[in-house]
Amino acid sequence: MAKPQLQKLCVWCGGKGMSGEHFWSEWTHDYVDYGGTGRKRGLHTRILDVEVHEPKSWAKNSPLNNLKLRLPCEACNNGWMSTCETAAKPHLIPMITGGSCTLDADAQRAVATWCVMKAMLAECDKPDLAVCPQADRDEMRTSRTIPDYFEVRVGRHGLTSKASYLRCAETLYVGEDGKAPVVPIDAPIKNVMTATWVIGTLVVAVMAVRSNITPDQMFKVSETLAPRIWPQTTDTIAWPPPVTMTKDHTMWFAHRLDASARMNARAGKLIWTPHPHEKL
Numbered sequence: 466m467a468k469p470q471l472q473k474l475c476v477w478c479g480g481k482g483m484s485g486e487h488f489w490s491e492w493t494h495d496y497v498d499y500g501g502t503g504r505k506r507g508l509h510t511r512i513l514d515v516e517v518h519e520p521k522s523w524a525k526n527s528p529l530n531n532l533k534l535r536l537p538c539e540a541c542n543n544g545w546m547s548t549c550e551t552a553a554k555p556h557l558i559p560m561i562t563g564g565s566c567t568l569d570a571d572a573q574r575a576v577a578t579w580c581v582m583k584a585m586l587a588e589c590d591k592p593d594l595a596v597c598p599q600a601d602r603d604e605m606r607t608s609r610t611i612p613d614y615f616e617v618r619v620g621r622h623g624l625t626s627k628a629s630y631l632r633c634a635e636t637l638y639v640g641e642d643g644k645a646p647v648v649p650i651d652a653p654i655k656n657v658m659t660a661t662w663v664i665g666t667l668v669v670a671v672m673a674v675r676s677n678i679t680p681d682q683m684f685k686v687s688e689t690l691a692p693r694i695w696p697q698t699t700d701t702i703a704w705p706p707p708v709t710m711t712k713d714h715t716m717w718f719a720h721r722l723d724a725s726a727r728m729n730a731r732a733g734k735l736i737w738t739p740h741p742h743e744k745l
């Protein structure tokens with residue numbers, strides 16, 4: 466007998482009436498020739514470098530840019546999320562199409578908010594692997610607040626691929642005596658996340674480090690390669706950045722959590738700070 470389907474509720478407001486949100490926003494399809502005829506998705510679960518579950522993969526005969534996330538309700542999708550898209554769109558158009566522009570403080574905020582909104586939404590596709598608690602999604606929905614443990618960088622790449630996405634989430638913990646406790650691998654207590662994705666010629670890198678150090682301390686990134694737009698460091702960023710990212714650059718971005726987080730954890734520099742709803 467088929468299992469009864471649970472009613473899905475909006476990950477932002479808890480409302481009913483779900484809708485599908487294109488991760489590669491529908492309006493971008495008019496500006497970017499994404500190409501491709503199919504897509505693959507995969508899930509790996511590792512402790513350090515060792516796979517602890519059989520890797521999973523899914524394939525579909527539909528291009529990646531057609532991927533829809535049935536996570537928001539219609540009211541959120543057509544309301545505040547759409548407003549967020551509209552605010553970022555004029556700045557994103559030159560960024561995804563290989564053009565040039567100047568990102569002033571307002572533009573940096575609009576693009577960064579859009580990037581974090583996408584990352585917060587996408588991580589709800591696997592709720593047990595999410596870094597953000599509901600309270601931070603509430604703040605994003607009601608006041609467009611970016612949590613203070615986020616960092617957003619943007620770069621231009623020179624690759625042929627126009628759509629890709631990789632998210633890594635980890636639980637990093639160092640006990641007070643310097644010894645790491647045994648953390649259940651499937652426990653919903655991820656505290657570090659990186660999401661890297663490509664839209665047209667743009668590379669977006671969103672990092673969230675919910676710990677005693679900031680993303681900036683954890684991941685050293687060249688400003689000439691991928692300037693930081695959140696937290697803001699300068700009033701004006703000339704686009705594109707001086708250096709165009711190669712395949713090695715983008716791979717480093719996508720996998721930087723593997724090296725950097727573990728190095729910090731092993732050095733005892735990273736201490737997990739739980740939110741009230743989290744227990745080991």
Ligand SMILES: [Zn+2]
Nearest residue numbers: 475478538541
């Ligand atoms: Zn909603």
